[in-house]
Amino acid sequence: MMVKVGIINVTGYIGMELARILHQHPQVDVHSITGRSTAGQKLGEVLPHLADMNLTIEPELGEVTLVFSALPHKTSAEAVVAALERGIKVIDISADFRLREAKDYDKWYGFTHPVPQLLGEAVYGLVEFHRNQIASSRLVANPGCYPTSAILALAPAVKEGLIESDIIIDAKSGVSGAGRTLSLRTHFAEVNENVSAYALEGHRHLPEITQELGRLNPALALAVTFVPHLIPMSRGMLTTCYAKVNVGKGSVEEQKKKVLELYTEFYRDEPFVRVVDTPPQTKQTLGTNLCLIHPTIDPRTERLIVISCIDNLIKGGAGQAVQNMNLMLGLPERMGLEGSAVYP
Amino acid sequence: MMVKVGIINVTGYIGMELARILHQHPQVDVHSITGRSTAGQKLGEVLPHLADMNLTIEPELGEVTLVFSALPHKTSAEAVVAALERGIKVIDISADFRLREAKDYDKWYGFTHPVPQLLGEAVYGLVEFHRNQIASSRLVANPGCYPTSAILALAPAVKEGLIESDIIIDAKSGVSGAGRTLSLRTHFAEVNENVSAYALEGHRHLPEITQELGRLNPALALAVTFVPHLIPMSRGMLTTCYAKVNVGKGSVEEQKKKVLELYTEFYRDEPFVRVVDTPPQTKQTLGTNLCLIHPTIDPRTERLIVISCIDNLIKGGAGQAVQNMNLMLGLPERMGLEGSAVYP
Amino acid sequence: MMVKVGIINVTGYIGMELARILHQHPQVDVHSITGRSTAGQKLGEVLPHLADMNLTIEPELGEVTLVFSALPHKTSAEAVVAALERGIKVIDISADFRLREAKDYDKWYGFTHPVPQLLGEAVYGLVEFHRNQIASSRLVANPGCYPTSAILALAPAVKEGLIESDIIIDAKSGVSGAGRTLSLRTHFAEVNENVSAYALEGHRHLPEITQELGRLNPALALAVTFVPHLIPMSRGMLTTCYAKVNVGKGSVEEQKKKVLELYTEFYRDEPFVRVVDTPPQTKQTLGTNLCLIHPTIDPRTERLIVISCIDNLIKGGAGQAVQNMNLMLGLPERMGLEGSAVYP
């Protein structure tokens, strides 16, 4: 018996990845997809690579058990409320239910949250830390790509009190992370053969990062500097984290070993996090729901360096959403998310 | 009257850029070029884009006033000595004369320096800090690309005592920085659509960075963590630097303004360093000898963030070498190095 | 009951794609993998993206029912013979059994074929044209990537006598098609942001193309010009074919319609060939075993233009090999090869 699911706004990058992954999922049926300007068209006309799915884009969501909202922030909140009122479970891909404090939406997103009472109910969908709540929730806020890569990289160190409060997060993202909306900064000839930093005044993903890391160790007064960079590739995200470490008085090699063991132990049972002993590459995660993490110690400054890699559209988006869905529907967590990276 | 210059090992990426730039230089004549496996061939057969130069690659250096050695480290030192003995001025592109301490060659490069007595004489060819010594030197050590971008980014803050001793340098380099020697990590399908960090145990450019920054402010016991990353583009280097700052008790906006003014003043008369008030992009330097620098303050942690961009083969290599040459030959510093970026 | 299969030389691009695809195949078990210089290492050490497979690279092939040989040509023939003698079914990824005439190996590959008697037995593994023979064969020669894209694009027109004998095939290939062996022409900085034509004197895939197209219509004395081009992308192949057409005296629109119908009908039952009515893009096939084909008529010259797109490592390599395997093992042809393109 297949579970009927829907996708609101299927035509963005996360929306189309959701469609692709769910189409291969053995226990769910993509029953209803919606789009804004494309309603009425066949999915394959708008997205030829999904022609096999033989679906029509609808103006309104049909009857489903669970829906993914891939609308932009602010607009998404309204769609989420409407679905919940119909008794549909919701995974919100937008930022609208990620932050605990309603006032943060005024500050970071420039709008007054329409349903602040739901912020307490919504579960932050980083499975590795909220597995049980997700399983019993009707509203999951799917994390942003930067927070996914940064929190997974830093969580063991933060939680175990391994590091001091000063943290630098230097993230490198493929251009698909900026979405499918046209802009000069995602125009091919502008971004190709080019690297730039952006959002130096503060990126919207920062409050997610500090909120979730803060929960892991409330005693640590985190001072996080986060700088995202745009990289000339379609997919992939590599995040390099730096912090002062305190793992005892051993030699650098002993400290390295200790950190690696601690990280390995921390994620031992996680199906989609893999602690590796050499620096990972984003391409090793392309097309997968994996997060590769490499913690090490700078031998001269004895600083902790942690590098994480994800596919920003999968573990940083659609794959993580399906992982959440599996839990919410009582299905095996890995279902539909197996498979190795498409390399090279 | 044209000055005769030579290029030893013209077939690497810096070597060929030297040839290209010097070919357009109004006061020098590329009189002699050498190559190892290509001796006897026309330059245009080996490098078709330089067919106009109508030169033959020779096994031995001819009669020149000044020579650039673009050999790999260790091999270069021998060629440098031979040229100096012939009374030829030398700009060494390799690392062989960049470090002051002979023992650092054992440690970082794995060989015993053959002419340690020359290390004291050689001038580190970062023009912005050693202009006068370069002008009167017969041996200049052209800086590495990472040190150029990092030192220029940090020098004002270090020299003016603006920051504390803990520094993070997160650098992103185009693949040409890894040279023209074949390896799996520069094989197209491996590095394309991929980002990775490397040399986490310590990159050879680190001692250059600490040596030169240390000279600027010996009182500051620098603790530098430097992590280089490989970016899927041919050229360009963006370096992001982080440090705790101390610019007085003003608001963040005041601090930002103060830092920007200090940087602008510091580089006011430099022809090839431009302090900019928005985040720069590597492509804005492509094909030029420029270094763009953007200093700012993280509004939440009040940390200094400095971003610098260069073309790794020009200001990070051949262009800087020509800038050195101009000084050594008594020519105007900008000569042959004008021109805006090839954009997009 | 899982069928045991092996991969000889798993470390090339087709070899690793075979491993990836077979790892997800529900009816086969990758039981034995071999490598030349990497024997003794864990697969995950050599290819981190396949660490999940938990296999060790062996010097010699173990006990399997069917093996893929991904060795280079000439070397492969020997491995194929050895496997056949052990009663193992073989799919040869190399060119060693693709050509009917032994003398063509002297001419095109520069070696004397060691087992010419097997050339008659080997079946050319383009499933769309040799399905039944493949199913009953013990030796299948997996087609090259260029022939796959060109033959599928032209076969309907050739077989139905739609075109005259003069054919131009202008093919554009991603760089992974050149393999994993290091060379200056696949060095990142050389091929990135660059396009070039090569093998103008005749590419080794040409005799495959003419052999197989010739079989479809022996009466047509084909005169094929084939020019391959190297494109700065990792994967994907787009082939543009041109020929004079004869589809009756209708208007251009009528001719277009007729050609589109004929192509659609020709491939109606093929699971991996899709005739499309707008120009396809290589990215629409990335990660899939699909071939997209768009036939049209140039309205001014009334020439046939056919464009085909494949993923050169899948339908042009590993995927097609698995499709062959499915037939040889009596499994459903699509098994293990489902899934939509990884886009963008």
Next chain:
Amino acid sequence: MMVKVGIINVTGYIGMELARILHQHPQVDVHSITGRSTAGQKLGEVLPHLADMNLTIEPELGEVTLVFSALPHKTSAEAVVAALERGIKVIDISADFRLREAKDYDKWYGFTHPVPQLLGEAVYGLVEFHRNQIASSRLVANPGCYPTSAILALAPAVKEGLIESDIIIDAKSGVSGAGRTLSLRTHFAEVNENVSAYALEGHRHLPEITQELGRLNPALALAVTFVPHLIPMSRGMLTTCYAKVNVGKGSVEEQKKKVLELYTEFYRDEPFVRVVDTPPQTKQTLGTNLCLIHPTIDPRTERLIVISCIDNLIKGGAGQAVQNMNLMLGLPERMGLEGSAVYP
């Protein structure tokens, strides 16, 4: 004494390349630049890589001797007329004066030409064929990038009657050729790692190609099929041309030699066309005004294959425009256009 020139619509890709090249030109002074939405801003704010020029974008053209109009077609014609009426010489970058027949604008561009009487006066600015008329003209129509590469590749064969009338032109262009206007087909993640053919029903550059080739040999009733392809790189254009050849009864090697000699002779005195004896690569022209041409004979079908490479924004745009300007102003043709390719 510097000549004052202007650029109308400096913010497109050809406009900004014009500014860059002219800024380094020793005999002209960029005196006036205009933009539509950017009027009033400093050039360096809009295009940071041109900050050195220290110019302000104006709403109206100032007093200049010669102006480049880089407006889109239709809009450009009006600006051209206004400039001519002020006695200013004009080089029109748009298509508005390239075609001889006013009705072709209705057919190919969908508008009625406002000043058809000027079409006879305008000179097609492909210097290699109209040098004298350009020198004495007040209105030059700068050719499109595809026509430049195709006409230069085919002209010797067409003019000398070397080939039959059936011609295939398969062109591959970098994405900057599609301009700076935003569209999904130039959105980074859509076009990166992707190849596609487009305009199969007929590209607007086709009538230019047939018009100019037709003039060279009116007796030859050309039947040209032209298919452009979009390549994932910023700059560069490679055009592959195919035609039946008639160079006498010699061996293939003799025919090759004859064709190569004929082409070499044809372009002997051209400063910016170089006939080469190995297949050229687009990157060998990057940043230059060069066109590299390689003619050869397919040894099996004895068909002529000609490959040409240009930088689509320079010889296919801004560089060719400056070459035209030099002639119109009585300056040396090469002035401001020297320099080797920026490689790699």
